[in-house]
Amino acid sequence: MRYGPAVRRRKLGAELRRQRELTGMTSREAAGAVGWHQSKVSRIETGSSGVKPSDVARLLDAYRVSDPELRALLGALCGSGSADAAGARRGWWYAYRDRLPAAYLDFISLESEASVARTLETTVVPGLLQTAAYARAVTRAALGDPPEQRVAELVQVRLARQSVLRGEKPLELCAVLDEAVLRHEVGGPEVMAEQLRHLLRTGSLPHVRLHVLPFSRANHIGITGPFVIFSFPRIADLDVVVLDHLTSSLYLERKEDLRAYGSAFTTLRAHALSHENSLDFIAGIAGIGVGG
Known part of the structure; x- marks a missing residue:
């Protein structure tokens, strides 16, 4: 086992x-x-x-x-x-243990036990912030026209993961998003418009912080690719960096790796827009007011 x-x-x-x-x-x-x-x-x-x-x-x-x-x-x-x-x-994902890759199960279990997640995304909206329609479009694109039942199952898992943002002790999520994440019309204009509105709604939660890196600030360390840093309650030494690849995930745990990625994230966040300005930026792309 x-x-x-x-x-x-x-x-x-x-x-x-x-x-x-x-x-x-x-x-x-x-x-x-x-x-x-x-x-x-x-x-x-x-x-x-x-x-x-x-x-x-x-x-x-x-x-x-x-x-x-x-x-x-x-x-x-x-x-x-x-x-x-x-x-x-x-965990709720136990029911999927025979139908999901081991690496994905490991990622979900780490995500569910972490107290803080810091993530950089350069192409797509982070899974914890996706709508069902957006997740469906991303899944189809990633798997290359899979059976609809498989798509539905993976979307269900993606939405179930988002339960970490709710509850008595929700995950504290800080996401730095390249502007390209907001500009790619994943699933078409309607799907993307609803996704942007969902970002605004989720971004209003007290434990979610969004920071947009505009194209005008493109010369940044984020070109190294997306990553997630999970931190755990009470024990700093359990922190881990996860790099997602097409067919697997790479876990980095050495102190020097943690320091390097932690420093990179701090730099990225400093170059990005503030949370409040980022919500305004997203609203502007969506063509609505922040309260819309």
Whole structure:
């Protein structure tokens, strides 16, 4: 059974090692406390093997970690949709585990557990901000005339992902959009007009910030391509950069990569329009007032 991508396993293992060290226990002592061989603790801490939520719970019990938010986060990081007797919740995407690529499931699970997402998009509206019609047009274009049932299923998943922007503790989303994202008439004029209006509505949410990079500021670092930086509550070391490619996703976790992309995003945001001016800019392209 898979228990998540290597990047998440390694970061989970590093945090479990940190919690063990806070107690002053050696890996041998930790293994003895939960009835395992020391090699199992070592494999978990290095991320070389998967770990079930129930095993994470046993280690956290041994380390006397009682914080429910931290326990829930570490349990969720065990993998995309995995659950066992420990009672770890299954994500909504679990129902799609046999019909979606593993890389996409991994991306969704990271997105669902993150507290902050910073994203640069250079060609299309970010998935979390797409309308159903826009998502349908993008999906058809990406897959090359797939069966309508497959399109409908993928659009349903795309819309379900947007639940992270709702709820008691919604994802904080900061998106830098190249002007080309707003100018490409994906799906035709009507679909694009509704998509722009949807951006204005979503952009009014207190936890969503939009920043447009106009063509007049085209000489910027954004030409390196789109990326997403996920940050997680309580544990900065779990941050990860995701680069999407045509057939796969690349996860970057090294501190130097995180610093480089974090710095790039800060630079992009500084060169882009403010959130308020960006909404005005979008409204101008849509031909409506911000309140329209």
